[in-house]
Every structure is written in structure tokens, then in C-alpha cells.
Amino acid sequence: MHTSKPTLAIYGIQDRINSKTPFYVHDHALTLMDKGQVIKHLTLERLSRKKHDNSLHEQIYDLLKQEGLLKNTDYDLVFVDNVVGRTFLSSCGRFRFEAPLNDSLSVFPEKGRCWWLDREKEAYAINHELAHVGACLPFYGAYNNNSLLVHFDGGGSLSNFSAFHYNNDELKSIEYHWDFKYLSGLFNANALVFGIIGAKFKEQNSVPGKMMGLAAYGSYSEDIEKWLVTNNYFSDAWGSKKDFFAAAKSDFNKSIQHLNQEDPFLQDIVATMQGIFQRELIAKLEQIKGQSKADYLYYSGGSALNIVANTQLVDTGLFKDVFIPPCTEDSGLSLGAAAFFEWQKHKQIKPHSPYLNNWRSDNTECAFSDDEIDTCARALMQNKVVAICNNNGEIGPRALGNRSIVALANSKELADKVSMTHKKREWYRPVAPIMLSKNARYFTGRESIHHLAKYMLLDFLVADDKQKEIEGVVHVDGTSRIQTVEHDDNPYVYALLSHLDKKYGIKALINTSFNVRGEPIVHNEAGAVKSAKNMKLDAVVLNGKFQSL
Numbered sequence: 001m002h003t004s005k006p007t008l009a010i011y012g013i014q015d016r017i018n019s020k021t022p023f024y025v026h027d028h029a030l031t032l033m034d035k036g037q038v039i040k041h042l043t044l045e046r047l048s049r050k051k052h053d054n055s056l057h058e059q060i061y062d063l064l065k066q067e068g069l070l071k072n073t074d075y076d077l078v079f080v081d082n083v084v085g086r087t088f089l090s091s092c093g094r095f096r097f098e099a100p101l102n103d104s105l106s107v108f109p110e111k112g113r114c115w116w117l118d119r120e121k122e123a124y125a126i127n128h129e130l131a132h133v134g135a136c137l138p139f140y141g142a143y144n145n146n147s148l149l150v151h152f153d154g155g156g157s158l159s160n161f162s163a164f165h166y167n168n169d170e171l172k173s174i175e176y177h178w179d180f181k182y183l184s185g186l187f188n189a190n191a192l193v194f195g196i197i198g199a200k201f202k203e204q205n206s207v208p209g210k211m212m213g214l215a216a217y218g219s220y221s222e223d224i225e226k227w228l229v230t231n232n233y234f235s236d237a238w239g240s241k242k243d244f245f246a247a248a249k250s251d252f253n254k255s256i257q258h259l260n261q262e263d264p265f266l267q268d269i270v271a272t273m274q275g276i277f278q279r280e281l282i283a284k285l286e287q288i289k290g291q292s293k294a295d296y297l298y299y300s301g302g303s304a305l306n307i308v309a310n311t312q313l314v315d316t317g318l319f320k321d322v323f324i325p326p327c328t329e330d331s332g333l334s335l336g337a338a339a340f341f342e343w344q345k346h347k348q349i350k351p352h353s354p355y356l357n358n359w360r361s362d363n364t365e366c367a368f369s370d371d372e373i374d375t376c377a378r379a380l381m382q383n384k385v386v387a388i389c390n391n392n393g394e395i396g397p398r399a400l401g402n403r404s405i406v407a408l409a410n411s412k413e414l415a416d417k418v419s420m421t422h423k424k425r426e427w428y429r430p431v432a433p434i435m436l437s438k439n440a441r442y443f444t445g446r447e448s449i450h451h452l453a454k455y456m457l458l459d460f461l462v463a464d465d466k467q468k469e470i471e472g473v474v475h476v477d478g479t480s481r482i483q484t485v486e487h488d489d490n491p492y493v494y495a496l497l498s499h500l501d502k503k504y505g506i507k508a509l510i511n512t513s514f515n516v517r518g519e520p521i522v523h524n525e526a527g528a529v530k531s532a533k534n535m536k537l538d539a540v541v542l543n544g545k546f547q548s549l
Contacts, residue, residue, distance in 0.1 A: 001076050001109065001124065003345045006034035008069065009338035011080040011131070011330070012056030012088055021052070021202040024084050024155075027330035028056035030063065030359070031338040032075070036349040038138060038338075040067060042359030043331045045520040046393060049527070052205050053520075058091045066360065070117065077114060077123035078341045080131045080333045083155040086112075094118070099125030105158050106130075107171045109341055126337040128156035129176065132300040133164065134340030135325040135332035137349040138356075139455075140298075148174075148294035148319070150285070153301030153329070154184045161284075165292045169347075174288060183280055184303055185235070186273045187211055192234040193273065195241055195259045196266050211270055212306060213429040214261055216477040218271030225272050227251055233273075261428055278309045285318060295320045300336070304328040304457075305397070307481055311458045314450055326354040326455040327396035335395065353489065354455060355402050357393035362524050366390040366492055368544030373492075373499050375546045376539075380408055381504055384538035385418055387514050389528035390492050391543065393521060398456045399513035400483060401434060401493040403521045403528075405537065408472070409433045409508040415472030418510055422535045424517040432456055432481040433473035434511035436497050440484045442507060443470065449484055456483040456511075470508045483511055492544055 008030070015025040032040040042063065045053040056063075064070050079088050079097045086099035099112040105127060114123035126134070133149040143149070149164040149171075155178075156162065162176035186193060187208040194201065197210045227247070228234070234244050241259065248254040254265050261267070285297070297319040304310065304324050314322050325332055335356070343349050379386055385407045393403045407418050419425045440449045444460045452458050459479040467474045474480050487494045500506040514528065515521045516535050522528045525542050532540040532549055539548045 001341065001345055006032055006039065006075040007078055007338045007341045007345075008032050008075045009078040009080065009126075009334040009341065010056070010060070010088065011333040011337065012060060013080070013082040013085060014057050014089070015054050016084045019202070022054045022205065023202075025054045025082050026052035026205055027333070028054050029331055029334035030056070030060075031334040032069070033338040033342050036342050036346050038335070038352055038356050040359055041335060041356040041395060043357055043395060046357050046523040047360060049520060051518060051520050057089065060090050060095060061092050063359075073116060073121070076341065077116065077121060078109065078337045079112070079123065079125050080337045081125055081128055081157050083128070083157065086125060086157075097123050097125075105162060105173055105176045107164060107173055109344060124341065126340055127158070128333065129159060129162040130164075130340055131333045131336040132156070132328070133298055133336070134343070135300050135327055135336030136298040136323050137339035137343055138335060138352045139325050139354070140323045141351050142343060142348050143298060144296045146294055147296040147298055148288060148292055149298045150288075151301045152180065152184065152281070152299070152303040154188050155181075156301075160184055163288050165294060167294075174292060180280070180284070182233070183277050186233065186277060187306075188302075190233055190235050190273075191237040192241075192244060193270065195237065196261060196270060198259070198261070208302070208305065210426060210429060212274065212308065213426070213475075214267060215271045215274035215308075216430075216475050216479070217428060218264065218267030218269070220272050220275035221268050224268055225276060228269070228272065261426070274308065277306065278312055281309055282312060282316060282318075285313065289318055296323070297321075298323045300325055300328045300332070302329040307457065307459045310452065311460075314452065314458060322452065324452055324455070324457050325396070326394065326398065326400065326457070329397060331396055354394045354396060354400055355392045356395040357523065360524075361392050362543070364525070364543045366544045368492055368495070372544055372546055373495050376496055376541060377499050377503065379539055379546070379548075380406065380500065380509070381506075383408060383411070383414055385422060387528060387532045387535075387537050387540040388492070389514065389522060389525055389540060389542055393523055396455070397513075399511065399521060400454075400456065401485065401490040401511065403514040404434070404493075404511045405514050406434070406509045406511055408506065409470040409510050410472060410506070412471050415510055418512060422516075422537060423512060430475040430481065431473055431510050431512045432483060433470055433508040434483045434485060434493065434497070435508040436494070436501065437484040437486060439501065439507040440482050442466070443480070443482070449482070453482055453484040454489060456481055458482070473508065473510055492541075
């Protein structure tokens, strides 16, 4: 590695199955960093408009050429692996990287064999696990001393759960294994869950969010847990569900003819699985904490999108602080690899906002006046649904104000219209609110709001006497996935929320991602206008300028 060079990180491992939708590998991405700062980032799906796009090996030549990264190749190359393998080979054949095959999980970049265009080039592999925990660095800076770094997802390089300890400038591996494969599998590979949700296997990447939404309607049951364990969670019931129906009848006297999300028994099953996940995760972290005596936790991987578990983790007070990146799933792997490599080179990383998807964006700065803010506010007060496309897009699966659809949060009817009519989402999935930090304290009664709320990674109990005020964003269990905003986080949204609060007494807005079900979040202004019209929204804000549709 060369401290004077930028770092180009690539997550583009080819899937094991060539299909229209991802199976094992998804969310390909590219990141260029220099001296601890992100220069360019692309989550491939945003540009290609193919959800969870995993075809970077087909597109990489043109993407790099368009950005001038083939003319000047004076950068360090880093590749992220996957459980399916460690080799990256472009379709054009001009880019090839082979990482060493090891039986243990490295805590350092590993030098591999690379051909880049027509010559051999020095390049490195960073394992999937390290890339995940590396995704924390661009948002929180260099790791605190005496920190636990944990990755937990469907599958990494050699594990689906791994833990590292960073102390006195030394990173050590604590453990890595597949022991928790059954836990992550409840959310992305369980036949019964897929059946209850009504999803096909090709839709696996959307199942966890749906499952978490439905779990709130049910309750954990010890009897159901014992029954699920005895029956191996009905994990093999992909074809026929007759064995499940028979077991439900014989063991619980439940006559079930088909799987229906409105069935309280099925809701309790999903809630029980969620409860198992939470309990086992917290117990594991308590154990590792006891061994390592770590003060801080950096936590990443797809499992870190489990909002309820995150909230329980923070509320335990097990660590002095908990850090989770906004791109905790695979869309953050190239960013995490680049940041980890840059951290190795410089031992420092500059903190970033989440608005990093700048590859072939419009390069237009958001500029707005008080009049523009007032125009948008008046439209919202008329119960209009407004989309926002400002500056660069967010990295990660959640819109955080730059690629958002917003509306008043005080109406369940309006919230259902946004979610079910405009976005085509399921009835049981909640929408989240966005609000000023002071108003988050108002709705929750808390003296302070944890910083993870900036990335919509926690839920909060809304005070009983405040729920009616934002009934559109309060879930069935009385919680709300609040996102907080300060001026420096997002000046436009902060100004809009401040104006609504001061002039109309409106303390929150619905904030949901600017995309229709099955499509990626919009990337640029042209796509924003097209999507807003297709979704039959009332207006769109383009870099601060309000436009009725």
C-alpha cells in the first residue's frame, strides 16, 4: 500500500447463479477515497436502476472510463470478497483479481494477484467481515481505543458472525463462525417466514424489513419458541406447508388453511422469531464484552438493520457508545473496504455525511430561499405528498432527506396513502418520521436522543399523549422509527422542519424513501421527475426548487 495514493475499492464478486435477481451476491459498489476522504462513490443500483444490482463485472470498464479512472491508474486497488469466492473477473477480461485462499480470517489487507488493463498491478483483498466493520469509519472517524468491532449478516468470507478487538493500536480477531446462521436465516432464508410474508426466494432482500414490520403486531411466546425449535423453524417447508398446518392444528388447535399476515397466530410466530434474535444477539454481545472489557461497540452487517434489536442494545447501556453506519448492509462494502484501507495507511478518517452517492450525479448544489421553503410548507399543509431530490443521494437503504418522500405525519389515512397507494407497500409496514432533535425529545419525553437516530437506526416509544399528533408514523406497538435532523446534517430539511414548526406548529413529517416498491431509490433529477410522475405524487423539490406535478 502507498500512503500517497488514493484507494479504489471494488465490491463486484459475481453471483453463483446467473439470474435476473440476486441470490447470494448483491449490492455491488465502487468507492474512491484519498487521504481519508470519499471522492467518489457509486451504489450500482442507483445508476443502473436495477434493484440490488450485482452485475458490476459487466459494467466496470465503462464506469471507470467515464470517470477518467482508466487514464490515470495511480491508485491502490482493494477488492472485497464474499462467501461465494474471492476472485473478481470482469466480463471484458481486462480486470482480474485473485485473492489468496486462507483458512483463517485476516485482520489486515491481503496481497493478491491482479491484472489491470494490460499489465500486472499491486492489489489487495479485504475480507467481507472487515469491510462491514470498516463501513463505520467514514461516519464516526477512526475507531476509539478499546473498541469491539462486530459483523453480523447472512454470510461473509468465513463467517456470518465475527468480532474483533481494537486496543492500543492493535486489531485482534476474537471469533468468527457460522453459529448464528440460523438467526440471520430467520430473516432471509426461512421458508415459513417467506410463506407468511408472501415472498418468493428472489425477493429475499426485502423480506427482513417486512418481517420486522409484521412482528410488531404479534407477541413473543415461549411455547411457540419451543415448538419452532422442535420443528427446526419449519425451515424446509418451501414447497408444501401441509406439515406446518398439521402441526399448528395438533399442537395449538389452530386450523389454518392458508398463510395470512392478519392471522394473530402467524403474527405471534414472527414476533417470537424477532424476540429470539434480540435475546441471542444481546447475550452474545454481553459475553464478548465480558471477555474483552471493551468500552465501545462498532456494529455492522445486514443484521444491524434490525431496529428493535438496535434499540434494545443501546438501552442496555452495555457499552459507553454504539456506532452503526447508515450503509450497514452490503451496499456499504466498497466504502468500508476503502475506509479500512485508508485507515491502515493514515490512521485517521474524515467524518462524512451519508450523502455519498455522487457517481455521475447532477453536480448541482442545493440552493433555496425562504420563499421556496414556504411554498413547500404550504403544499404540505394542504395534505400534498412531496418528493425531494437534493444534492447527492444517501448511501444505504434508507432515505435521510435527500431522496425522500415527505408528507404530514398527523394522519393515518395520509400515511396509508403514501405507503400503500404511492409506494405500493404492504399494509403492515410503518412509515417513519423526520423531525428536529428538540421535537424528538418532545414526542418521546427523553432528555437526549441517541445519535443513531440521525440514520433512522432506532425506534422510540412515543408518549401516549403525543401519539395522536403524529399518528401516521406511530406503529401498532406505540413506537416510531424517528430520524432526527440538525442544521449541519441537512440544511434544506432543517429549514423546512423549522418553518413548519414555527409557522404551523407541525413538529414532524413522514419520511420514506423516494422509490416505488421494487425499484432503487432515485439517483438524479431526471429520474426524480419520472418517478414522481409515475407514483402520482403532487410535487417534487429539485435541488431546493419546488415544482408542482
